[in-house]
Amino acid sequence: MIAKIVPKAILVFALLFATGGCTVNPVTGKSQLDLMGEAQELELGKSLYPRYTQSSLGTVQEPRLQGYVDRVGLRLAAVSHRPNLPWEYNAVNDPAVNAYALPGGKISITRGLLARMDSEDELAGVLGHETGHVTARHAAVAYTRSLLTQLALVGGMAYMEVNDTKNRNLYAFGGMLGAQLMLAHYSRAQESQADELGYQYMVRAGYNPEGMAGLMEVLQSEQKREPNFVERMFASHPMTTDRLAMARQEIAAAPAEVRNRPFRTRAFLEQTHHVRESRPAYDRLAEARRLLGKDEASKALPLLRQSVGEWPDDGLLRAFLAGAESGVRDRAHALRDAARAARDARGIWVVQSLAARLFLDASKYREALSYVEAADRILPDVADVELMRGRALEGLGRSEEAARSYKKVQRMAPDSEAATEASKRLRRLGINP
């Protein structure tokens, strides 16, 4: 997948040179040198959002919760420096504690973080902070930097691709999408500015700014207690004691009317009820994924069994159970659980692509093809999925269509392991790759 991203980066980069240059920062009003104009910023955000969402295990399958998170976000966006961006906020299934913003106003918060907060004011603190990264164009600047770095590292990336895919297994879903690679890393100055902007937006939108400090405290105590869960959030948003001190200072200087605003807890607790109830099951999922990544399926299995026992209708948990079952060679249960998971979580890419892979490995090509199609509808043009389509078609004796898929894989991700496999299969079909 890295190989797939790099050509795109070059393309975007070429575009930047054609149209980018100096832009006026919407927050400071000053000119700044970045290589990404607003049109590119919007385009990049729009095209990456589905990929990031799916690599964070898809959206939480609760339309009411999604609507709620989006409404809180939009309330902040409306009073921000860039109210007219196509803002979108969602809640994703990643059990880790995290939130992130893509250029152009696409923002995600994980269920792991949602489950650890107590009020809408804290939620507004996170979303306000992320909104601040977007309005101050931090992502655009960081992307400019990361694209430059990526270009410099093309050789190194190709090596990583090969190295990575050697250990590729059913569970490296994030790796399959390659999305984590491009998450922006912000400087301390950018973090402080995002806090400052988030604070402003919260106050303008009617929230109690204490929510910002409360959020930071949640993150700090969580980091002490369970470092693994907070790691990623801290990687992109280092949480320092001075940030908390700054927030406290600002709150102390706010007018009493603002400081005494009531916390909005009721709607928040109602909307996040299920997410917090299922938190232990998802915490186990986080641990199970770590074990599966180390090929320790037998240790992951009891954790996932317990989670699925508690939430039998949760297709995402069940899909990972199927993965663990397959890891201990319990094929009958793996297929049964994968099929049920795919029915229960139709909108989640990892669930559909995992079902495709398990059925393919069991030579059940008709079913595999239908899961490939479901995965492709959620997130089109993923080389590994296209390769599975080819394999399923080949298994069904539809060689010409299979060959078309293999050729598509070669075009989509030349230099990838998927492309090497596609070439091998084309040769076996008697077609010169």
Ligand SMILES: [Zn+2]
């Ligand atoms: Zn940040």
